[in-house]
Each structure stands twice: as C-alpha cells, then as structure tokens.
Amino acid sequence: MKRKPAHSSLGGKVALVTGGSRGIGLAIARALHGEGCKVIITARDEPTLKRAARQVGRPEAIPLVCDVRDPQLVQKMLAGLEERFGRLDILVNNAGVAHANLDVAKLPVESWNEVIATNLTGMFLVTRAALPLMNPGGAIVNNLSISATRVFPGSSAYSAAKHGALGFTNTLREELRERGIRVIALFPGATDTEIWKTFWPDAPRPKMMPATTVAQAVVCALTLPAESTVEELRILPRAGVL
Ligand SMILES: NC(=O)c1ccc[n+]([C@@H]2O[C@H](COP(=O)([O-])OP(=O)(O)OC[C@H]3O[C@@H](n4cnc5c(N)ncnc54)[C@H](OP(=O)(O)O)[C@@H]3O)[C@@H](O)[C@H]2O)c1
Numbered sequence: 001m002k003r004k005p006a007h008s009s010l011g012g013k014v015a016l017v018t019g020g021s022r023g024i025g026l027a028i029a030r031a032l033h034g035e036g037c038k039v040i041i042t043a044r045d046e047p048t049l050k051r052a053a054r055q056v057g058r059p060e061a062i063p064l065v066c067d068v069r070d071p072q073l074v075q076k077m078l079a080g081l082e083e084r085f086g087r088l089d090i091l092v093n094n095a096g097v098a099h100a101n102l103d104v105a106k107l108p109v110e111s112w113n114e115v116i117a118t119n120l121t122g123m124f125l126v127t128r129a130a131l132p133l134m135n136p137g138g139a140i141v142n143n144l145s146i147s148a149t150r151v152f153p154g155s156s157a158y159s160a161a162k163h164g165a166l167g168f169t170n171t172l173r174e175e176l177r178e179r180g181i182r183v184i185a186l187f188p189g190a191t192d193t194e195i196w197k198t199f200w201p202d203a204p205r206p207k208m209m210p211a212t213t214v215a216q217a218v219v220c221a222l223t224l225p226a227e228s229t230v231e232e233l234r235i236l237p238r239a240g241v242l
Helices: 022-033 046-056 071-085 110-133 157-176 210-221
Strands: 014-018 038-042 088-093 134-143 181-186 230-235
Touching: 014 071, 014 110, 022 038, 022 088, 022 134, 022 210, 038 046, 038 071, 038 157, 046 071, 071 088, 071 110, 088 110, 110 134, 110 157, 134 157, 134 210, 157 181, 181 210, 210 230
Parallel strands: 014 038, 014 088, 088 134, 134 181, 181 230
Antiparallel strands: none
C-alpha cells in the first residue's frame, strides 16, 4: 500500500495489531501503515505472519509471533516492541476466534475455554502489558463485534466473550480518560474473512463488507481531532445484520 505524505496525524506513530496476519487485523495494519505508522503485527502462525508483514507495505511491518492467551509470551512480545520502539501509540486488540455453531448443551468445554481465553482474556493480557508503554494521545481499539450487544443461537461462548470484552472496554475507557488515552469499541458487522468457515461456511459472502472497509472506519476514528473521540464504532454491511 502506498504511504501518505508525513502530514497524516498518524504519521510516525507506533501501532500494534494483534491477529494482524489476515482478515480485519491485516487490513487495519495496512491502513495504518498507509497513514505512515510504524506497524507491528502478531499472530501464532509464523509463516503466515511473516508473509503478512511483507504484504503490509514498505518498510515491512515487524512480525512478532505471540499467542495472546499466554501471559509470558505476551510480556515477551511487548518487551520486544519496547526494545525496538520504546513506546506504543496505538493498540488494536483484534486477535479472535469463533467456534462451531452448537447449542450450549452440545458445546465442548474446550471450545468454550479457547474462545474465552483468546477473545476476552487475551484482550486483557495484551492491554495490561501494553499500558506502561502508552502515553497521553494514545489510543486503544478493541475489536468486539455486534455479538457484544446482541446474541445469535449457537454462539454462546463467542457472545459471552464479546459481551465480556465490551464490559472490559467500557471500564478501561473510564480508567484511561484522565491519562488522555482514547478507548474505541469497534463493532463490525459481517466482514468477509476466514473466521466464518468455523461456524457458517456457506454464509452469503457477497452481502458482507470487505475487511478494508472496517479498516477505513478505524482510520477515520483515529484521525479525529485530539479533543474528540469515537467511543463506539458500529459499522455494518448495507444489507444489515446477516
Ligand atoms: N469477520 C467478521 O465478520 C467479524 C465481525 C465482527 C468482529 N470480528 C472480530 O474481528 C477479529 C478478527 O477476525 P477476522 O474476521 O479477521 O478473522 P480471521 O481472518 O480468522 O483472523 C483472526 C486473526 O487472529 C489471530 N489469532 C487467533 N487466535 C490467536 C491467538 N490465540 N493469539 C494470537 N493471534 C490469534 C489469527 O492468526 P493465528 O491463527 O495465526 O494466530 C488471525 O491473524 C476477531 O476478534 C473477530 O471476533 C469479525
């Protein structure tokens, strides 16, 4: 992606995107890079992550392998970021997984644990480790989902994690208000990414948004004048909720 001239208000900012190896995370990483940010991306699968780092643009994004469920790996990843840049300006908590569409009575505890550990505890772990590196003027974008405020049968663990992540996000915003760090709750509707294979393989993809549209909305929110903020960013396909 071509970089904008240095006058973008995001030029030179250090941005970390978790789950940045594909889908919405990669699109956000590319968009931030296009605004002149120095971008760090994380995910578990190293070859895919390294490929994504090259796709982000030139200079390449920094790929730091990390499983957001593991507190030690998260600390190590943020230590690597600190060593390189000394600070963090924008954190995008995006890493997430879904689970097979199953009613509560049939949902394996392993699926429950994986989704809660990734989508909820992972967000807490990365945020906690990142906060000492953040300064006034910084921003945290938490990728929730419309599933943070409404429910779909068969998605109990996903819904529980996203509802919990919304509570976490709202609390974090109040804690950081005095420090001048913006906290944005991102609620994307159906977006055409791999996550759908897990729970609705035949979902109507032409009705979905491309991940680049979500990324564009995030950049709009982050480039608002410093005295304002978008607390909730709800972006849906024109077709509505699928
Ligand atoms: N697509 C939609 O319609 C939609 C709508 C609303 C919200 N969302 C949310 O958007 C976020 C991104 O989803 P997506 O649709 O872009 O899905 P995706 O294409 O499957 O991407 C998920 C990303 O998260 C990473 N990830 C998964 N588990 C991880 C872990 N334990 N540690 C670190 N990274 C991990 C994946 O890489 P590895 O597997 O290599 O770790 C990948 O980079 C999720 O939080 C999802 O809930 C999606």
